[in-house]
Amino acid sequence: MSEHLSSRSAILAPFACRPEESRGRLHAEPESGTRSPFQRDRDRIIHSAAFRRLQYKTQVFVYHEGDNFRTRLTHSLEVSQIARSIARVLGLEEDMAESLALAHDLGHTPFGHAGEDALQDVLSAFGGFDHNAQSLRIVTKLERRYIEFDGLNLTWETLExxxxxxxxxxxxxxxxxxxxLPGAITEYVARHDLELDTFASAEAQAAALSDDIAYNNHDIDDGLRAGLFTIKDLADVPLVGPVFHAxxxxxxxxxISLHIHEAVRRMIGMMILDCIAETKRRIDDFAPRSADDVRRLKVPLVSFSDEMRANDRALKKFLFPNMYRHFTVNRMTSKGRRVVKDLFNLLFAEPGCLPPEWRRLTDGAGTAKTARVVxxxxxxxxxxxxxxxxxRLFDMQEKP
Structure with missing residues (x-):
């Protein structure tokens, strides 16, 4: 395995995260004879229950509104493809970039941001709710697949x-x-310092930018196919309008469906190329010689150009009222918020209605511990x- 790692590391940029230099895991484990530490992280994420559940978690539309719209799972797969593409060209550690892309949405609630807002409201007196902090809770505590420890015991670099x-x-x-800061993060870093005052690795930055590229372009695709707006409505949006026109x-x-596919394909490619070009410019300017050099920079190493950042802001400005706040989306997200709040209020007051494996974790109705379990x-x-x-809980005709 060491020869395999050495051959992989030989093609990495000096500022990439190197698996043989990983800071390790909170709980020490023997290394795999066939996989690098970051490959094991990726595989553990893919095999987790939380990852499987992304198949039926909303991106924008609720799962039953159409088979062709994105879910959290399809979105995560698309982000991982973009992240690997960027990482490969920049000489970054592809497996780590892929792991982060696949894990970035694990903490999302049902019904998208509406569900998150609802949980934040009902948990505001108990530390609130944050989907990034929830992702950390999942991979360090809530996933239970191993006898020796809770969570997935991912590497320091992936958790960071x-x-x-x-x-x-x-x-x-x-x-x-x-x-x-969310309590889940402060509690964890008290045991395992993730150095919250620095930037993350270039691989993490590439995964974050890939998320932006994927959801902006795919929300255009889904919004057009759902009839929430038209190609004509996009005419004045920078980058998007000119690409569709061409x-x-x-x-x-x-x-028209081929027009949409082709335009989205081109925009994804343009954003990836812009990211690569701007990042290479920053590499030349900052000359990082290690992953820690990247962490200590005052700005991100992986970035869009100023022009592309402006295009990104303009697109988000269009999508917010025309898609995320479209009245048909508002109606479904309103239902989602009510469902989440109804479930919380009942189970918080009556934890005896929880399934046994969850009820055992509570300590009575109305307590802070029970609130977090619910x-x-x-x-x-x-x-x-x-x-x-x-x-099951509110319809008298349904079996419990």
């Missing part, structure tokens, strides 16, 4: 990237926060399971 993929959480480079000019007789139970639900559980 999961927590800090959007940048430092403390220190001068941290983005301003309206509230304190595709329709070059292929006027093609089916929050974990609901956050792990798929859209489908949440709707079924709501019917």
């Amino acid at each position: 990237g999961l927590v800090k993929h959007n940048g430092p959480l403390t220190g001068p480079q941290a983005s301003p926060r309206e509230d304190d 595709v329709m000019r070059e292929h006027p007789d093609a089916d 929050g974990d139970y609901i956050a792990g639900m798929t859209d489908r399971f949440a709707l079924d559980e709501h019917r």
